[in-house]
Amino acid sequence: MRKFDCSKWPNRVNCFNFFPLQLFALLSLQVTLTVSHSSWDQWWAYDGISGPSYWGILNPKWSHCTKGRKQSPIDINPDSLLFDPGLESIQIIKGDIINGDLINTGRGLKLGVDINSSITITSGPLSYQYSINHMIFHYGTQDDRGSEHRINGVSFPGELQLYFYNSQLYHNWTQAAQESNGLAVIAVLIHIASSSEEETTATSFNSIVKSIEHIKYKGTSHKLESMSIHKLLPTLDHYITYEGSLTEPPCHETVQWIVLNKPLYATYQQLSLIRNSLNIDGYGDNYRPIQLTNYRCVRTNILREFNTTIDEMSQSMKDNHHEFNKKRICGNKGYVTYKANIKRDLDGD
Ligand SMILES: *[C@@H]1O[C@H](CO)[C@@H](O)[C@H](O)[C@H]1NC(C)=O
Ligand SMILES: *[C@@H]1O[C@H](CO)[C@@H](O)[C@H](O)[C@H]1NC(C)=O
Ligand SMILES: *[C@@H]1O[C@H](CO)[C@@H](O)[C@H](O)[C@H]1NC(C)=O
Numbered sequence: 001m002r003k004f005d006c007s008k009w010p011n012r013v014n015c016f017n018f019f020p021l022q023l024f025a026l027l028s029l030q031v032t033l034t035v036s037h038s039s040w041d042q043w044w045a046y047d048g049i050s051g052p053s054y055w056g057i058l059n060p061k062w063s064h065c066t067k068g069r070k071q072s073p074i075d076i077n078p079d080s081l082l083f084d085p086g087l088e089s090i091q092i093i094k095g096d097i098i099n100g101d102l103i104n105t106g107r108g109l110k111l112g113v114d115i116n117s118s119i120t121i122t123s124g125p126l127s128y129q130y131s132i133n134h135m136i137f138h139y140g141t142q143d144d145r146g147s148e149h150r151i152n153g154v155s156f157p158g159e160l161q162l163y164f165y166n167s168q169l170y171h172n173w174t175q176a177a178q179e180s181n182g183l184a185v186i187a188v189l190i191h192i193a194s195s196s197e198e199e200t201t202a203t204s205f206n207s208i209v210k211s212i213e214h215i216k217y218k219g220t221s222h223k224l225e226s227m228s229i230h231k232l233l234p235t236l237d238h239y240i241t242y243e244g245s246l247t248e249p250p251c252h253e254t255v256q257w258i259v260l261n262k263p264l265y266a267t268y269q270q271l272s273l274i275r276n277s278l279n280i281d282g283y284g285d286n287y288r289p290i291q292l293t294n295y296r297c298v299r300t301n302i303l304r305e306f307n308t309t310i311d312e313m314s315q316s317m318k319d320n321h322h323e324f325n326k327k328r329i330c331g332n333k334g335y336v337t338y339k340a341n342i343k344r345d346l347d348g349d
Contacts, residue, residue: 043058046288048282061249061250062250064250064251064252069292070243072148073148074150074242074291075152080298082297099113099114100134103219103221104221104280108137109139111134111137112134121184128181129168135160135161137274138286146190149257149259158266158271160188162186162233163183164186169182177252184256186236187259190266208224211224216279232264235260237261240259241299248288
């Protein structure tokens with residue numbers, strides 16, 4: 001059990017009367033406490049007594065955090081990806097410029113996107129159109145951690161997540177987050193630039209990094225204007241995709257995850273500035289631990305080292321049509337698997 005931290009308790013609960021072992025006693029008490037609804041809704045953290053292992057029991061509405069079997073993030077195992085040649089590039093069909101508020105949430109960095117700077121995506125694994133709502137930047141205290149998703153057990157120093165909601169079926173984020181096909185998230189892993197060439201591409205974060213000094217303290221925000229999504233993101237052609245959940249309470253299992261093959265580069269200085277200037281609660285690692293994949297289908301269109309060409313593959317799909325239909329696609333691992341992929345391989349094309 002990590003150090004007990006009283007700063008995360010909701011107002012009006014006298015933290016010092018409690019010890020971690022009394023958590024369960026406290027939980028049964030919570031209904032009788034005069035804590036306002038909104039403070040319980042916000043009462044979760046990345047470590048300690050309100051950390052990830054407790055999210056599911058802190059609030060009955062968050063039970064999926066513990067009971068769900070399609071949770072995120074996951075460790076992406078390159079040997080059990082299903083290659084799906086039908087996955088097309090993600091398309092940005094509307095918008096480019098993002099205006100919004102960069103917020104120090106006390107857990108990390110969030111960019112709430114203004115309603116009128118809407119960005120809409122579709123295609124790839126998405127059957128609907130999805131509009132942007134916010135972005136979250138996850139990072140760690142050291143270079144060897146920070147991303148939520150891992151590739152072959154390897155963490156990256158950070159992960160930028162762009163959250164979209166299904167704007168064809170639903171009115172707003174809140175509604176979509178609870179409904180089927182509600183959300184889509186584009187996740188981009190962060191690499192530290194290790195050559196001057198990579199450093200020159202590490203400009204995506206400039207506008208975010210420049211704002212950091214204005215949001216040093218929890219609850220502060222700063223207007224961010226005219227950030228181009230096309231300039232921010234690497235190519236949307238190749239990715240890994242699976243059905244999962246929000247990586248924070250209430251952990252709704254309504255998210256189509258799209259983890260891009262290409263990373264974003266940040267310089268060591270940019271990351272240090274974020275780590276050191278932003279005052280957040282707890283220890284500064286703001287990512288959820290890996291969740292079980294539970295036989296979910298994790299698909300990719302990243303062409304790597306495999307023994308057939310696409311033509312041969314579609315031929316073999318036709319030839320094996322009957323057998324293919326009989327099997328659960330993801331159970332059929334022998335068909336085509338994605339090879340390769342130590343850490344640095346990920347950004348090759
Ligand atoms: C969005 O709305 C804000 C406030 O109403 C306004 O200042 C801004 O210019 C608008 N941006 C766009 C892209 O329309
Ligand atoms: C979201 O949409 C639902 C359904 O139309 C509506 O009831 C709710 O008030 C909306 N919430 C917000 C925050 O706008
Ligand atoms: C692909 O071919 C190589 C060399 O021909 C072989 O070693 C490897 O086992 C093959 N992989 C699969 C998945 O068949």
